[in-house]
Amino acid sequence: DGGITQSPKYLFRKEGQNVTLSCEQNLNHDAMYWYRQDPGQGLRLIYYSQIVNDFQKGDIAEGYSVSREKKESFPLTVTSAQKNPTAFYLCASSIGSYGRLLAKNIQYFGAGTRLSVL
């Protein structure tokens, strides 16, 4: 089945530690996104990538880093510089932000990773 796989489902970070969240898609999508969701809130964009080997900062990129070496994969690293990392992290993908169908570019989401601080 085609879809987006995020792992792990739950993750615990010790103070001063970097942790990496995995996001893999087999939908052949060009664009991938990382969002952060705090309790009772909407989603905020951390990083996005519209094509392999290219990515851009979103609204809340500080303390996070990403890479996009393969089309299928867009891992997110939560660094020790992120002082308040406890949140629900969602990865999404879409066919790409181009063409006349730009606005209808539906984003499909993974099941998310819950990150907590020990």
Next chain:
Amino acid sequence: AQKITQTQPGMFVQEKEAVTLDCTYDTSDQSYGLFWYKQPSSGEMIFLIYQGSYDEQNATEGRYSLNFQKARKSANLVISASQLGDSAMYFCAMREGRHGSSNTGKLIFGQGTTLQVKP
């Protein structure tokens, strides 16, 4: 700046009845898209329905329909014949549709509405 407002933090509906979840938006773009997502307690965001700013007809997908009033900048979600499995958080989101390198393709989300369906 783009903004999505969902003014109903929580809603209750009786099973088999219809319910409307409100969404208003603010944008200066002429071309944009509006989305509704469902987030059950498991956390996954499930795409429900899409409405383009130039679409003349209101979007429908099964029991979901979108009441799109462009002049009022509202895009309310209507769920007909509510089911217990509809209990979840619902998010309205928007993306600008214009081309160009400044377009991130990102979605702007509202704060969400929690819907509870009563048996």
